[in-house]
Amino acid sequence: MLQIDQLKKSFDGYQAIANANLSVPPGEVVAVIGPNGAGKSTLFNLITGHLTADSGSIRFQDTDITKCTPYQICHCGIGRSFQLINIFSSLTVLENIQTAVLARHRLERKLFKPAKRLLREETLEVLASFGLVRFKDQLCSSLSYGDQKVLEIAIALGSKPKLLLLDEPTAGMSPDETQKIVHLIKRLSQDEGLTILLTEHDTDLVFDVAQKIMVLHQGQTIAQGLPEDIRNDKSVQNAYLGE
Numbered sequence: 533m534l535q536i537d538q539l540k541k542s543f544d545g546y547q548a549i550a551n552a553n554l555s556v557p558p559g560e561v562v563a564v565i566g567p568n569g570a571g572k573s574t575l576f577n578l579i580t581g582h583l584t585a586d587s588g589s590i591r592f593q594d595t596d597i598t599k600c601t602p603y604q605i606c607h608c609g610i611g612r613s614f615q616l617i618n619i620f621s622s623l624t625v626l627e628n629i630q631t632a633v634l635a636r637h638r639l640e641r642k643l644f645k646p647a648k649r650l651l652r653e654e655t656l657e658v659l660a661s662f663g664l665v666r667f668k669d670q671l672c673s674s675l676s677y678g679d680q681k682v683l684e685i686a687i688a689l690g691s692k693p694k695l696l697l698l699d700e701p702t703a704g705m706s707p708d709e710t711q712k713i714v715h716l717i718k719r720l721s722q723d724e725g726l727t728i729l730l731t732e733h734d735t736d737l738v739f740d741v742a743q744k745i746m747v748l749h750q751g752q753t754i755a756q757g758l759p760e761d762i763r764n765d766k767s768v769q770n771a772y773l774g775e
């Protein structure tokens with residue numbers, strides 16, 4: 533579904549992504565792991581067009597998206613959440629999800645009012661599937677940190693992506709909140725057939741949910757494959773898991 537070859541990105545001469553390679557098969561949960569500063573968020577920003585690669589290629593379902601904008605990539609079918617929460621905190625929970633649903637329908641601003649009524653139903657469906665209906669009229673800023681992270685994933689799904697990118701979805705969460713996210717990832721993957729690419733530094737969680745793992749070290753892909761092969765890979769143990 534997603535194919536990344538020999539991707540490179542520098543910031544003022546510092547190679548944050550030195551040589552990233554990744555293949556994401558459809559329907560799988562794939563995890564990118566690596567120490568802090570390895571380049572995981574930079575890789576996600578390159579995939580979603582928030583950054584542009586210096587060289588290399590990113591293909592999504594046989595379309596070259598290397599030079600596409602975030603808007604075009606969203607319309608191709610890639611949704612994402614951010615490592616730091618990125619929601620409209622002055623809007624209600626319902627309005628936040630509605631923005632994503634509206635964006636998917638590519639509605640003009642002048643159509644906003646009538647469309648809002650028409651799309652309310654679709655928005656409520658997304659809210660219901662994430663257990664957020666009871667919060668629908670609350671301002672996002674009033675939600676707990678864990679619920680804000682769930683809301684961010686719900687917003688990403690409002691655009692009905694085929695591939696969902698989650699950058700550290702459980703960072704800063706309590707064990708209970710983390711379990712909620714684990715169930716959510718499994719449900720989206722198993723019940724809805726969504727392809728998911730995530731970064732996560734909780735390796736127990738990664739080995740629990742991922743069917744494939746890619747290890748990024750100093751901006752380079754040093755291994756990718758089945759979780760059991762990654763666990764036993766000597767170069768991975770030296771670079772990361774053994775730390």
Ligand code: ADP
Nearest residue numbers: 543546548566567568569570571572573574575
């Ligand atoms: P990770 O998500 O794996 O912790 P990042 O992708 O955030 O790593 O960062 C990789 C490296 O690139 C770090 O050394 C970081 O400081 C650097 N970096 C990331 N974004 C920028 C930027 N916009 N400008 C300069 N350096 C950056």
Ligand code: MG
Nearest residue numbers: 572573574615
């Ligand atoms: Mg990061």
